[in-house]
Amino acid sequence: xxxxxxxxxxxxxxxxxxxxxxxxxxxxxxxxxxxxxxxxxxxxxxxxxxxxxxxxxxxxxxxxxxxxxxxxxxxxxxxxxxxxxxxxxxxxxxxxxxxxxxxxxxxxxxxxxxxxxxxxxxxxxxxxxxxxxxxxxxxxxxxxxxxxxxxxxxxxxxxxxxxxxxxxxxxxxxxxxxxxxxxxxxxxxxxxxxxxxxxxxxxxxxxxxxxxxxxxxxxxxxxxxxxxxxxxxxxxxxxxxxxxxxxxxxxxxxxxxxxxxxxxxxxxxxxxxxxxxxxxxxxxxxxxxxxxxxxxxxxxxxxxxxxxxxxxxxxxxxxxxxxxxxxxxxxxxxxxxxxxxxxxxxxxxxxxxxxxxxxxxxxxxxxxxxxxxxxxxxxxxxxxxxxxxxxxxxxxxxxxxxxxxxxxxxxxxxxxxxxxxxxxxxxxxxxxxxxxxxxxxxxxxxxxxxxxxxxxxxxxxxxxxxxxxxxxxxxxxxxxxxxxxxxxxxxxxxxxxxxxxxxxxxxxxxxxxxxxxxxxxxxxxx
Amino acid sequence: xxxxxxxxxxxxxxxxxxxxxxxxxxxxxxxxxxxxxxxxxxxxxxxxxxxxxxxxxxxxxxxxxxxxxxxxxxxxxxxxxxxxxxxxxxxxxxxxxxxxxxxxxxxxxxxxxxxxxxxxxxxxxxxxxxxxxxxxxxxxxxxxxxxxxxxxxxxxxxxxxxxxxxxxxxxxxxxxxxxxxxxxxxxxxxxxxxxxxxxxxxxxxxxxxxxxxxxxxxxxxxxxxxxxxxxxxxxxxxxxxxxxxxxxxxxxxxxxxxxxxxxxxxxxxxxxxxxxxxxxxxxxxxxxxxxxxxxxxxxxxxxxxxxxxxxxxxxxxxxxxxxxxxxxxxxxxxxxxxxxxxxxxxxxxxxx
Numbered sequence: 001x002x003x004x005x006x007x008x009x010x011x012x013x014x015x016x017x018x019x020x021x022x023x024x025x026x027x028x029x030x031x032x033x034x035x036x037x038x039x040x041x042x043x044x045x046x047x048x049x050x051x052x053x054x055x056x057x058x059x060x061x062x063x064x065x066x067x068x069x070x071x072x073x074x075x076x077x078x079x080x081x082x083x084x085x086x087x088x089x090x091x092x093x094x095x096x097x098x099x100x101x102x103x104x105x106x107x108x109x110x111x112x113x114x115x116x117x118x119x120x121x122x123x124x125x126x127x128x129x130x131x132x133x134x135x136x137x138x139x140x141x142x143x144x145x146x147x148x149x150x151x152x153x154x155x156x157x158x159x160x161x162x163x164x165x166x167x168x169x170x171x172x173x174x175x176x177x178x179x180x181x182x183x184x185x186x187x188x189x190x191x192x193x194x195x196x197x198x199x200x201x202x203x204x205x206x207x208x209x210x211x212x213x214x215x216x217x218x219x220x221x222x223x224x225x226x227x228x229x230x231x232x233x234x235x236x237x238x239x240x241x242x243x244x245x246x247x248x249x250x251x252x253x254x255x256x257x258x259x260x261x262x263x264x265x266x267x268x269x270x271x272x273x274x275x276x277x278x279x280x281x282x283x284x285x286x287x288x289x290x291x292x293x294x295x296x297x298x299x300x301x302x303x304x305x306x307x308x309x310x311x312x313x314x315x316x317x318x319x320x321x322x323x324x325x326x327x328x329x330x331x332x333x334x335x336x337x338x339x340x341x342x343x344x345x346x347x348x349x350x351x352x353x354x355x356x357x358x359x360x361x362x363x364x365x366x367x368x369x370x371x372x373x374x375x376x377x378x379x380x381x382x383x384x385x386x387x388x389x390x391x392x393x394x395x396x397x398x399x400x401x402x403x404x405x406x407x408x409x410x411x412x413x414x415x416x417x418x419x420x421x422x423x424x425x426x427x428x429x430x431x432x433x434x435x436x437x438x439x440x441x442x443x444x445x446x447x448x449x450x451x452x453x454x455x456x457x458x459x460x461x462x463x464x465x466x467x468x469x470x471x472x473x474x475x476x477x478x479x480x481x482x483x484x485x486x487x488x489x490x491x492x493x494x495x496x497x498x499x500x501x502x503x504x505x506x507x508x509x510x511x512x513x514x515x516x517x518x519x520x521x522x523x524x525x526x
Numbered sequence: 527x528x529x530x531x532x533x534x535x536x537x538x539x540x541x542x543x544x545x546x547x548x549x550x551x552x553x554x555x556x557x558x559x560x561x562x563x564x565x566x567x568x569x570x571x572x573x574x575x576x577x578x579x580x581x582x583x584x585x586x587x588x589x590x591x592x593x594x595x596x597x598x599x600x601x602x603x604x605x606x607x608x609x610x611x612x613x614x615x616x617x618x619x620x621x622x623x624x625x626x627x628x629x630x631x632x633x634x635x636x637x638x639x640x641x642x643x644x645x646x647x648x649x650x651x652x653x654x655x656x657x658x659x660x661x662x663x664x665x666x667x668x669x670x671x672x673x674x675x676x677x678x679x680x681x682x683x684x685x686x687x688x689x690x691x692x693x694x695x696x697x698x699x700x701x702x703x704x705x706x707x708x709x710x711x712x713x714x715x716x717x718x719x720x721x722x723x724x725x726x727x728x729x730x731x732x733x734x735x736x737x738x739x740x741x742x743x744x745x746x747x748x749x750x751x752x753x754x755x756x757x758x759x760x761x762x763x764x765x766x767x768x769x770x771x772x773x774x775x776x777x778x779x780x781x782x783x784x785x786x787x788x789x790x791x792x793x794x795x796x797x798x799x800x801x802x803x804x805x806x807x808x809x810x811x812x813x814x815x816x817x818x819x820x821x822x823x824x825x826x827x828x829x830x831x832x833x834x835x836x837x838x839x840x841x842x843x844x845x846x847x848x849x850x851x852x853x854x855x856x857x858x859x860x861x862x863x864x865x866x867x868x869x870x871x872x873x874x875x876x877x878x
Contacts, residue, residue, distance in 0.1 A: 041842075049658060184651075185632035192625065346655035355579070355649040355842075362840035369838060370831030372721065377827060381527050414771050417824060417843050420835050421778065421850065424828035425785075428820075433790070435820045442532050461792045464684055465785045471676045472781035476774055479669035484774045 007508040015395075018402035025405055034169035036405045038179075039412035039486050042360055044353035045179035046187065047482060050152075050343040052172045057144035057341035058137060059089065065115070065130070066091050072111055078104055081125075091130040098126050131154050144340040145172050152176065152191055152343075154336035159190055159329075174343070184350045186329065194298045194342045195333035197250030199284070200242040202292035202304055211241045219244050223294065224303040228321060240301055242294050247284045252277025258327045259321075267327040269318045271334060275318065278314025286310035295320075297330075349482070363416035371397075371423045378427060382434050384525025387428035388509045391500035399497040400490060409493075412486030422494030428465070429502030433458040434526055446523045448514055455507050462503065466495050530819045537809045537864055538814045539870060545863035547754060556759020566758060569767035570652050572666070574659035575621040578648040580636065583611045586642050591616065594641045598630060610841050615649070623655050664720045668703075671724045673777055674750055675699060675731065677784055682735070682743035685791060692743060695734050703727050708762040735782050741872035746787045749865040753783045753856045760852050771846045779853030782828070786821060788862035793817050794869070810866050825858045 025035040040047050062085060065190060069091060070083045079096035101119075108117055108128075113448050114136055120127045132140070149168055156164050165177040181187055211222060221244050224237040256271045273281055279382070285307050286295070294304040295318050303318040322330070325364055355517045375393065378386035400419060437454030445453060473495065476488035514524075560566065570577045588607065595603050595618070603620040624630050631651055638646040654662070679696045683689035703723060728751065735744040756778055761768065793813035801809060832854065836847040 001784075049655075051655075051657070185629065189629075230839050236593060344655075345653070346623075347658045348651060348653040350648075350651040352647065352649045354581075354647065359840060359842060362838060363843075366831075366835045366838040370834035373830045373834065374827045377830070381823070383527075414774055414846065417835060417839065417846055418778075420831050420839075421828070424831035425782070425824065427827050428785070428824040429821045431820050435817075435823075439532075439816070440798075457796075461789055464792060465788045467680060468677050468784040468788060469778075469781035471680060472777045472784075475669050475673040475676065476777050479672075480664050480770070480774065482770075484770050487771070487774045 005508075005511070007504050008510070011505050011508055014399065017406070018395075018398050021402040021406040022398060025401065028128070034405055034408055035410060036186040036401060038356075038360075039172060039410045039415065039483055040179055040349070040356075040427060041351050041413045041483050042356045042411065042416075043179055044181075044351050044356040045177065046181050046184045046351075047347070048176040048191065048345055049169070049347035050146045050148075050174040050176065050187070051192070051346045052145045052174065052339075053342045053344060054141040054144045055341075057140055058132070060341075061132070061140055062089055062091060064130060065112075069093065069130070073107070076107055076111075078107060086129065088325060089131075093128040093130065094125055095128075096121075101126060102268035104128065141171060145174065145446070147340045148343060149174055151336050151339050155190055155332055156187075158332045158336065159187060159365045161187070170452050173346075180353065185342050186325070188345065188348070190329050190332060192343060193333050194339045195250070195336070196298055196338040197253065197334060198296040199248040199281075200244075200246050200296055201288055201293045202294050203241045203243055203282075204292060206241055208239050208241045212239060217241075221302050223296060223299055225304065225320075238301075240294055240304060242296070242301075247293075248273075248277065248280055250334060250338055253282070253334060253337075256331045258315075258324070258331050267317070267322050267324050268320075269322070269327050269331050269334065271316050271318065273314040273316075275314070278312070281314060281316065282310060282312045337346035359413045360416070363413065367397075367416065367420050367423065370420050371460075374423055374427060378430075382430075382526055385430075385434050385437075385510075388506055389434070389502075392430065392498075392506050393423065393426055393507070395505065396422065396494070396497050396501050399500070400493045401488035403493045403497070404490070407489075409489045410486050411490070412483035414483045414487035415490040418487045418494060422490070422498065425469075426494065427500075429458075429462045429498055432462055432465075433502060433506070437524070437526055441524065441526075450524070451510055451514060455503070455510075459503060462499060466499055479491070528819070529822055534818065535811065535815050536818075537811060539811050542867040542870070546867065549756075549860075549864060552756050553752065554760065556755050559759055559762040563762050563765075566657050566762060566768045568659075568663075568767060569769035570619070570654050570659070571769045572659055572663045573621070574623065574654050574656045575619065575824065576623055576651070576653040578631070578651050578706055579620040580616045580618065580635065580638065581647050581649050582611060582616070582642070582644050584644055585614055586616070586644055590641045591638065594637050598637060600630075603781040615841065620811065626761070662770065666770070667720050667724055669773065669777060670754065670780075671703065671727065672700075674728065674747060677750070677780065677803065678731070678735065678740075678747045681746050681784075681788070682792075685742040685795060686740060688738075688740060691738065692735075692740060695731065695738070699727050699731050702730075707781075736872070739872065739876055741869050741876075742791055744872060745865040746784055746791070747870040748868055749787055750780050750783060751862040752860050752864050753779055753853060756856050757849060757853050761849070764848075766845050766848065772849050775846050775849035775853065778850060779857055782854060783857030783860055786825075786858055787865045789820065790814055790817055790861055790866065791869075794866075807870055810870055814862055814866060817843060820856040822857060823862070825854055828854050861872070 021044050024031060028035055058104070066083060066085055073080055073083065073093075078100055081094045081096050083091065083093050093104075095101065108112050108115075112130070114133070115130045116133050118127055118129050118131075124338050147167055149166060152174065153166050156166065160180045161181055163179060165175075176191065178187060200223075203217065206217050208222070211217070211220070216222070218243055222239050223242055224239055226234055227236045229235050252273050254272050254274045254401065256269055258267055258494070260267050288307050289309065290306060292304045292306050295302045302318050305319070318330070371393070375390045378389050378393070380386070382389065397419065400422065403409070433454050437450050438460045440453045441447070442449035470492060473488050473491040477485055477492065479490055540778040579820040586607075588605065591605060595601060595605070600618070600620055600622070602622075603618050606619070608615045608617070635648050639862070674695050679692045682692035707720075707723060732747060734746060735747065757776060757779060761772070768771070790813055791818055794809060797809045797813050804812070829851065832847050832851045835843060836851060839847055
């Protein structure tokens, strides 16, 4: 048989590729290839799954539409007895005069063609019920999730994390991976904040205590300011009665940055508005001099300064005994903008850096020890052939590592376990072949004939046996997530590379040793 | 060197009655234990809640830990302590989940430090909300089901050349599992429990394999199910938590057990071709014996590395390697004592 067969070239190519891909892992920067990607469980970090509460986005859309409807009808002089949100979230419109129904229909088609309307008779009166069509709902849901993703990405970019991975999963979930993060709690608060900034006028004409006991004037609500001491511990809550409608929101913000008050040496956040926002801010402050304006973030009041004068120029400051860090984080969320809907953390996995390093160390030790045992056993049991199998085993690990680096796959703790397991199972193919060769020898075949028969007969069995493990690994890959997926990948790679080493590489070595010589082989070392 | 002398002929098939009793006993024991423990003990992945791993450099007073947790409103948490190397580990489990603003997780090490006077370091936090844990549970079940189904399809295709037949059967079952709940949900507003659905689908597919005479697929399939049930049962007896890595371990066991079964089946087919006057039982025995060396060596090396992983791999990988250890032993046993007798049984039925 020719030595320079396809096997020879296949092995050469595989070896060269493996070395090219594995080297950067040991010597980063050697060439621009990637190193082996470590999973969060090995390098430490945080994995979050957020649920975007899209219902809230739908709700606020309906809220806005209700206002628009009312305004628009007033402008068109269509008289109504009520325009209100129904318990099911839709909008119910009752006309003052039933004969206006045709005018109203024309109005609806002109002004709100993207909403479905149904006529209902309620208490002998006519009611039009507006609802959002299902495609529009889906669109709002999709937009809310995508916008949330974008906002969160901006916040994380500003917070500063190396190689964050942020992506949408399903319809309304966002997966965030932050490797090597040092302040997981702070990052979580930064990500989870809706950051809806609102300016609301404080209703000082009414007593807060009265409102708290039940007599709330229409169109107002109670919000609280949380007081904290220097270490950030909550010391008390101050209630304010504010008008429900915001006079201005963070949507017209262009910038937010941390500055330090020279007088009190306290950090504050200075914000600037766009042109339209600045004009609005000037008008509002002009109209409400000597009143207090509450600066509300996610329904918490940060501060409620008294307006001394008309403020022009489009700049304002948010004060409220911040720590430097707190002010910085607030500036980040304000700059990145509000989330279109609140998000909820529904899964969190944080691994500290110590645990990750420890896991790697222990994984490597068990790999060395376990592998050592297997190598020793194979060498004793199969002698010469065992040594060949051992080379294949070592190369197996090299191939798995190189393939992980080449495909940009992630090595996880179960992945290391998968590699260790592969060490045990990888000898299977070789064992099958060697046992076959021994059988053939026992049947009285010549050594070379036994080798050929052994490989040929074992090949199909090896393929069959490994395909099933491959199926299990693929199913795992499909259904698993995170570390489990990492395990599936290493298992797959392990199966493929052990088949390659046993069927191609070991065979090549056998061919070189026994077939290359023209003299007769008297005995096999097996 | 040789472990098994050539020409060894142990009568494995002759011991099938004893094996059947053993298997039945183990399966009954598993089911009994599961009933007694009210199902498998789910970890955070499948039950939801929060699990926090804290390490101390010195032994810590458990009374102080409990009172700290009480103060923080975590009175219902369970605490498990263990030692690893020079550090002491506390595993705190609660069914609560915390949102970003609660700050509890940030406060925990600080409070623990205050009360115990020892430095506490949070090693890891796993928090899984109820929706996610429900998703993970059904995902895991589907994974087990699909793996089992695909594998049986492959076997009946490979060994009996009935690719189309078994693929068609599998296709029907996949669509049953996929479509039936949706139909029930949409038409009758009944949501079926997934375990029930999958169990029904599995039993149905085994019945069909039996009726169609797909002996190899049936043998391998039942051996697999046997392994999965016994592994789960043993976990229940040992009170090991079910988490995602354990599912990975079970799927690996399925792959491994099948690996073993297929190698014997391969030999059976080969020996059937040059059968002579031997009975089917004799062929089975011969095949098992001929592959016995390989079975022992491969299982042996695998067990060897699993034991090192179990001893040296550290706490996180402990349950995972234990699952695999159990699985490799049961998987090897089932290939010989479950899969082969079923093959024999079906062959007798078909009068071969």
